[in-house]
Amino acid sequence: MTMRTVSSLSTELKTRIENRQARIAVIGLGYVGLPLALLYTEQKLRVTGFDIDQRKVDTLNAGGSYIFRITPEEISAARSNGLSATSDYSRLTEMDAIIICVPTPLNEYHEPDLSYITNTGHAIAPHLRAGQLVILESTTYPGTTEEVLVPILEKENNAGLKAARPEQTADSDFFVAFSPEREDPGNTSVARRDIPKVVGGLDPQAAELAAAVYGTIFKRVVRVSSPAAAEMTKLLENIYRCVNIALVNELKLLSLRMGLDIWEVIEAASTKPFGFQPFYPGPGLGGHCIPVDPFYLSWKAKEWDFHTRFIELAGEINTGMPYHVISSVVGALNRHKKSLNGSRVLVLGVAYKRDIDDLRESPSLTIIELLQKEGAQVSYHDPYFPTIGKGRRYDLQMKRASLDNLGQYDCVLIVTDHSDYDYAKIVQESQLVVDSRNATKGIKSEKIVHC
Numbered sequence: 001m002t003m004r005t006v007s008s009l010s011t012e013l014k015t016r017i018e019n020r021q022a023r024i025a026v027i028g029l030g031y032v033g034l035p036l037a038l039l040y041t042e043q044k045l046r047v048t049g050f051d052i053d054q055r056k057v058d059t060l061n062a063g064g065s066y067i068f069r070i071t072p073e074e075i076s077a078a079r080s081n082g083l084s085a086t087s088d089y090s091r092l093t094e095m096d097a098i099i100i101c102v103p104t105p106l107n108e109y110h111e112p113d114l115s116y117i118t119n120t121g122h123a124i125a126p127h128l129r130a131g132q133l134v135i136l137e138s139t140t141y142p143g144t145t146e147e148v149l150v151p152i153l154e155k156e157n158n159a160g161l162k163a164a165r166p167e168q169t170a171d172s173d174f175f176v177a178f179s180p181e182r183e184d185p186g187n188t189s190v191a192r193r194d195i196p197k198v199v200g201g202l203d204p205q206a207a208e209l210a211a212a213v214y215g216t217i218f219k220r221v222v223r224v225s226s227p228a229a230a231e232m233t234k235l236l237e238n239i240y241r242c243v244n245i246a247l248v249n250e251l252k253l254l255s256l257r258m259g260l261d262i263w264e265v266i267e268a269a270s271t272k273p274f275g276f277q278p279f280y281p282g283p284g285l286g287g288h289c290i291p292v293d294p295f296y297l298s299w300k301a302k303e304w305d306f307h308t309r310f311i312e313l314a315g316e317i318n319t320g321m322p323y324h325v326i327s328s329v330v331g332a333l334n335r336h337k338k339s340l341n342g343s344r345v346l347v348l349g350v351a352y353k354r355d356i357d358d359l360r361e362s363p364s365l366t367i368i369e370l371l372q373k374e375g376a377q378v379s380y381h382d383p384y385f386p387t388i389g390k391g392r393r394y395d396l397q398m399k400r401a402s403l404d405n406l407g408q409y410d411c412v413l414i415v416t417d418h419s420d421y422d423y424a425k426i427v428q429e430s431q432l433v434v435d436s437r438n439a440t441k442g443i444k445s446e447k448i449v450h451c
């Protein structure tokens with residue numbers, strides 16, 4: 001074990017960060033990890049990205065990109081500022097700060113699947129050295145950093161290193177913090193740098209170091225008292241969205257029944273200068289976060305004999321939305337004296353939200369499967385996806401249809417309101433348009449059915 005004191009180790013690392021000499025490792029080069037790595041290289045800090053997906057490693061090292069909104073030019077610029085990628089974990093010993101951005105999905109029983117975090121912990125531990133800072137960014141339940149990650153790192157490192165804790169500084173040799181990611185894919189209204197970064201350290205030194213590491217790329221760092229408080233902060237943010245989306249989804253169903261336009265109502269309510277934040281209804285939740293993260297907390301809550309009723313209720317309403325879309329299509333076809341069975345349906349938009357290339361948990365996938373199950377002949381179009389293959393929960397094997405002959409479809413169903421689409425033209429050329437996103441706002445036509 002090292003003879004250096006923790007405070008000298010932390011001072012050393014802080015100096016390296018302040019002098020821009022610190023070497024940063026980003027583990028998991030996906031939608032979160034790759035943009036984070038680029039923020040560091042923009043500030044001329046050297047970053048090594050680690051990923052088990054060799055295709056991603058090779059693509060980056062060849063100057064290419066696999067994320068639509070990140071151009072190969074940005075990767076090349078980052079490479080000249082010190083970005084490299086590897087799948088070789090032994091290179092971690094060269095690093096000063098290690099930031100973990102691996103997935104945190106749910107398993108088939110809707111329970112947290114921490115295997116990516118634990119596998120990463122097992123892979124880091126043998127290469128851990130004194131004075132390193134390890135930060136977890138993956139969204140997870142409060143307690144994960146301290147109860148799951150730290151024990152693996154402490155037990156499986158070869159030098160008997162311990163994480164710095166307030167009460168046992170003498171033996172502590174590496175630093176640990178949690179800092180949630182707050183990216184909003186496709187939202188260009190706030191620069192990443194301007195999004196405040198929340199940080200919770202296992203001890204004050206870890207908090208100080210994590211704040212310094214993020215202070216190089218974010219304008220404002222917000223410190224909370226512990227990793228668990230930072231983990232809970234992220235969940236509060238996402239649960240707040242999930243519950244409010246469920247609320248407007250429910251009010252949309254009622255408004256449809258009452259002959260009211262919920263979009264008009266939300267727009268009017270949004271003029272209130274205080275106490276109201278607009279959320280919008282849709283065909284169901286999508287993405288890696290909102291449909292998944294709240295259930296990390298409801299699972300953990302059971303350990304405390306506590307039932308998170310708002311989360312469960314919101315989940316119930318939101319997961320029902322794709323079924324509502326299907327019954328709206330059935331109703332709309334019925335008015336044209338057609339049955340869903342045998343009808344040709346074009347699904348417009350499969351990404352989980354507007355203008356992004358991300359299919360994860362997209363309600364379109366559920367909607368396509370439900371339509372097929374009912375006997376519809378389903379095609380799809382999405383500017384971002386030439387094909388839909390196989391994912392964790394779907395296996396569709398479809399090729400993108402063209403928009404040339406919309407009149408051939410019995411129904412065109414708008415699931416994702418990409419801004420590339422010319423909605424007036426789509427309505428004009430289609431027999432029937434079912435719109436789950438209010439994408440046809442302002443277009444007057446008997447052919448449109450809002451759902």
Ligand SMILES: NC(=O)c1ccc[n+]([C@@H]2O[C@H](COP(=O)([O-])OP(=O)(O)OC[C@H]3O[C@@H](n4cnc5c(N)ncnc54)[C@H](O)[C@@H]3O)[C@@H](O)[C@H]2O)c1
Pocket residue numbers: 027028029030031032033050051052053056101102103104116119120123137138139140181182183184185288289
């Ligand atoms: N995508 C978002 O908008 C978003 C926003 C906020 C928070 N988050 C959270 O950030 C985390 C990462 O999400 P993402 O969207 O970047 O996921 P992603 O699937 O796009 O990327 C994860 C990457 O980790 C890699 N990986 C998996 N196991 C690994 C291992 N053992 N070692 C090295 N690499 C490994 C995968 O190959 C993949 O490239 C999740 O916890 C997610 O909930 C995501």
